[in-house]
Amino acid sequence: MRLGRKSILAALLLAVCPLAAAPVTAQENGSGLRIGVVVPAEGNFSILGDQILQGINVLKDNSGPAIAEILEEPDSCDPAGGEDAASAFVEAGVDAVIGFLCMESLSSALPILSASGIPSLTLGVRSAIVAEDANRQGLLFYRMAPRDDDEAKMVTRTISTDWVGKPLALVEDGTIYGRELMESVRILLEEIGISPIFVDNFRPSQDRQFGLVRRLERSGATHVFIGGDRQDAATIARDSVEAGLELTFLGGDALNAADGNPPLADGFFAVTLPDARYMPSATRAISQFDQAGIPVGNYTIAAYAAGQVLMAANRAAGLSSAPLADHLSGRQYFTAIGQIEFDEFGERKDNPFELMVWYNGAFVPADLSGGNTGQGGTTQ
Known part of the structure; x- marks a missing residue:
């Protein structure tokens, strides 16, 4: 259960960086979100990485000051690459990370990011094992992609x-x-x-x-x-x-x-997965993509929706003393791909397939x- 997450994360934080100061978050300084993006930069999957970057940047360009900065790290789809990306994001003090198309890099990045209170939203990893391990360790894992079952x-x-x-x-x-x-x-x-x-x-x-x-x-x-x-x-x-x-x-x-x-x-x-062009919830987003001259694909619209979830959670966090991650589960978020709600394990309550x-x-x-x-x- 995630109810014990705070104590687990506190222990992780002391173990991983006992002398480090916590990064200043968007909630704390009242500024826009700083979102990290982990995507393949080369190889066969680089086209998917481009789609994710296009999606989150279209949202940023149409959201005023709500998103302050997008920071990118390459996903090499191996444990070392996941650790490197996570460490870079912790040092940069991002508020949340999206992307992660590979299980190997996600699994190694989660403990590092979670120890600093940084939630991760995967857009591509479908494995149930990742969620089970994250729940057992109290990690800040959330899945926008379908589960493998x-x-x-x-x-x-x-x-x-x-x-x-x-x-x-x-x-x-x-x-x-x-x-x-x-x-x-x-x-x-x-x-x-x-x-x-x-x-x-x-x-x-x-x-x-x-x-x-x-x-x-x-x-x-x-x-x-x-x-x-x-x-x-x-x-x-x-x-x-x-x-x-x-x-x-x-x-x-x-x-x-x-x-x-x-x-x-x-x-x-x-x-x-349904084509976004047939989803009433995506009408506004599609108009923004069309204006930017960017084709709408599954990963562009998923990245856009992930950013919408984070923006809404950040607004809720700004009205309370709880961190952004505490507002991700148990709330309904209305996005370009429809209503999103995460359960206590960070899984979507709906089935994305149609x-x-x-x-x-x-x-x-x-x-x-x-x-x-x-x-x-x-x-x-």
């Missing part, structure tokens, strides 16, 4: 509410991602008394999937969940249509990727009751 929970919710009584098949591609996602869904469904009529796997990255399609036909399934990537999902859907089957397909977050050959057909459902459907070249919010069509058939 949120995807399976939302898939299960979709199947158990919208596919009730439908002949269900669960198939996966044999990869760690596909197998673990499908198995998690199967177990969650079993716990609520739902059993698929067919469970199978398939070889990924094949030009044709007629073998699986024939097995699906023999099974009698009409609704199919696929634990696999976008290309295989599109191939299975195409081949099922060519075989004359009317199947409704659902996939996971891996479907939210670049289109390929064959393209994903309209009507394919996926549990994924049911979306591919239509006209984009994933749009799915309204099953409105008669959206699945690949080869309806969801009704």
